[in-house]
Amino acid sequence: MTDNSTTTSSVDLNESRAPLLGAVAGLGAVLGVIAVALRFYTRVVIVGKVFHSDYCILAALVSVVAFTICNGIGIGYGFGRHGAAVTPEEITAQLKTTIGVIFFYHLSHLLIKSSILLQYIRICVLPVEKRICYVVLALVIAEGFTWIVVLFLTCIPFSAMWDPGLPGAKCIDNTAGFYACAATIISADVAILVIPPFLLRHSSIPWYQKLLLGMVLALGGAATIASIFRIRVIYMATKGTDPAWDAAPNGLLALIEVDLGLICSCVATLMPLFRRWHPGIWPRRLRHRGGNRLETVSDLNCVCSESKSTASEDRGGKTDVGDAVGSGTKLGPEQ
Numbered sequence: 001m002t003d004n005s006t007t008t009s010s011v012d013l014n015e016s017r018a019p020l021l022g023a024v025a026g027l028g029a030v031l032g033v034i035a036v037a038l039r040f041y042t043r044v045v046i047v048g049k050v051f052h053s054d055y056c057i058l059a060a061l062v063s064v065v066a067f068t069i070c071n072g073i074g075i076g077y078g079f080g081r082h083g084a085a086v087t088p089e090e091i092t093a094q095l096k097t098t099i100g101v102i103f104f105y106h107l108s109h110l111l112i113k114s115s116i117l118l119q120y121i122r123i124c125v126l127p128v129e130k131r132i133c134y135v136v137l138a139l140v141i142a143e144g145f146t147w148i149v150v151l152f153l154t155c156i157p158f159s160a161m162w163d164p165g166l167p168g169a170k171c172i173d174n175t176a177g178f179y180a181c182a183a184t185i186i187s188a189d190v191a192i193l194v195i196p197p198f199l200l201r202h203s204s205i206p207w208y209q210k211l212l213l214g215m216v217l218a219l220g221g222a223a224t225i226a227s228i229f230r231i232r233v234i235y236m237a238t239k240g241t242d243p244a245w246d247a248a249p250n251g252l253l254a255l256i257e258v259d260l261g262l263i264c265s266c267v268a269t270l271m272p273l274f275r276r277w278h279p280g281i282w283p284r285r286l287r288h289r290g291g292n293r294l295e296t297v298s299d300l301n302c303v304c305s306e307s308k309s310t311a312s313e314d315r316g317g318k319t320d321v322g323d324a325v326g327s328g329t330k331l332g333p334e335q
Contacts, residue, residue, distance in 0.1 A: 011082045011084065011242070011245075012082075013081075013082055013084055013085040014085075015081075015082065016080055016081045016085075017080035017081070017245065017248040017249075017252075018075045018078075018079065018080035018081060018248075020080075020252065021071065021075050021079070021080045021248060021251060021252055021255070022072065022075050024252060024255050024256060024259075025068045025071050025072060025075075025255050026068070026072075028064075028068065028255055028256065028258075028259030028260075028263075029064065029065055029068040029259070031259065031263055032061055032064050032065075032259055032262045032263055033061065033065075035262065035263045035266040035267075036057060036058060036061045036262070036266060038266065038270055038273060039054065039057065039266040039269045039270060040054065040058070041273070042269060042270055042272055042273040043269070046272045046273060046276060047272055051118070051119075051122060052118050053115045053116075053118035053119040053122065053269075054115075054269070056111055056114050056115035056118055057111070057112070057115040057262070057265060057266065059111050060108055060111035060112045060115060060262055060265075061262065063104050063107045063108040063111055064104075064108045064258055064259065064262050066100070066104045067101065067104035067105055067107075067108050067255075067258060068255070070097055070100035070101045070104060071101055071251065071255060073093075073097045073100075074094050074097040074098065074101060074251075077090045077091075077093040077094045077097065078090045078091070078094060078244055079094050079097075079244050079247070079248065079251065080244065080245070080248040080251075081244055081245060082242055082244065082245045083242050083243060083244050083245065086244060091243075091244065092162050092163070094244060095161060095162035096161075096162045098161075099151065099161060099162075101251075101254075102151050103148060103151060105254055105258060106144050106147045106148050106151070107144065107148065108258045108261075108262070109144060109185060109188075109258065109261070110140065110141060110143075110144025110145070112223075112258075112261045112262055112265050113140045113144075113188055113189075113192060113261075114137060114140060114141065115265055116192055116265050117133050117136055117137040117140065117192065117195075118137070119265075119268065119269070120133045120195055120196075120199060121133045121134065121137075123199060124199060125199070129198065129199055132195070132198070133195065136188075136191050136192070136195070139188070139191075140188050143184050143185075143188060147181055147184075150172075150177065153172075154171055154172055154174075154177070155169060155170065155171040155172075156169070156170050156171075157169065174238040175234065175235060175238040175239060178234045178237070178238055178250075179231070179234055182227060182230060182231050182234065185227055186224060186227045186228060186231075189223065189224035189227060190224065193224065196213075196214040197214050200213060200214055216267060216268045216271070223256075223257045223258070223260045223261035223264070225260075226253050226254075226256045226257035226260055227253075227257055229253055230250060230253040230254065230257065233249040233250045233253065234250060236249070236250075237249070237250035237251075
């Protein structure tokens with residue numbers, strides 16, 4: 001690969017990527033707080049119940065804020081600027097801060113994905129669907145903790161993380177480690193993206209409603225896009241000759257990745273809130289292509305059950321398919 005990093009003699013020492021990093025970090029954190037606040041408002045005020053997935057996303061928010069703070073500290077020590085423009089002491093401080101950045105990056109991913117999967121589990125129809133979700137959840141937790149352990153074993157002694165010149169110090173190949181990490185994160189994201197169609201296969205709602213609902217559920221995996229783009233900058237981040245400058249694009253995409261995952265994972269839970277603000281955002285009554293009413297999607301446990309659609313018609317009610325996802329109600333008959 002071509003080395004595009006800059007040399008000391010050819011750089012503008014006033015040039016900095018720090019303002020962009022700081023803006024993205026701050027905006028992402030603010031939007032994340034708003035998304036989680038709206039989620040809890042929806043749960044507490046509209047739905048009237050808070051679930052395990054909500055507590056998990058609250059923990060994820062704390063982790064994301066800590067991740068943002070660590071990034072901010074690193075930016076304060078010159079991350080995003082050329083190495084020639086920062087002192088050796090600042091570079092050492094950056095490397096120490098990176099430990100916190102990586103730790104909270106993995107913890108945030110673990111908690112966000114766990115929250116999404118716990119939400120999936122709540123709307124599962126069949127036991128086999130729950131088992132699949134639990135298996136994916138276990139793998140996500142194992143993957144997250146594995147990378148956290150790897151972080152603390154990256155260098156022996158550990159202080160070589162910020163002082164690589166220590167005599168006898170041994171460290172793993174950062175490039176290989178970053179690529180392996182990105183591969184496992186993307187694999188977990190893909191698994192989360194393919195689960196919604198599997199959960200909706202029993203639904204009696206029209207295909208376009210299935211598509212929309214599936215897209216809403218899969219939004220939590222939208223961070224995959226940033227993860228894929230991040231693969232392209234890993235080599236420069238780990239092999240570049242101007243680390244504080246060359247690693248900035250990787251740091252920027254990591255911020256976008258985590259913030260996007262947090263925000264998008266809340267969207268599906270906000271359907272009851274959107275419904276209250278804009279009643280027409282999701283039709284209360286679904287129809288066949290010929291225009292005949294299919295069912296009243298008020299009895300949430302009957303949405304995916306052909307056999308109960310008539311009973312659902314008779315009972316009526318006030319909750320729709322979007323509310324089923326937002327309230328975490330099963331999209332099918334009780335088991």
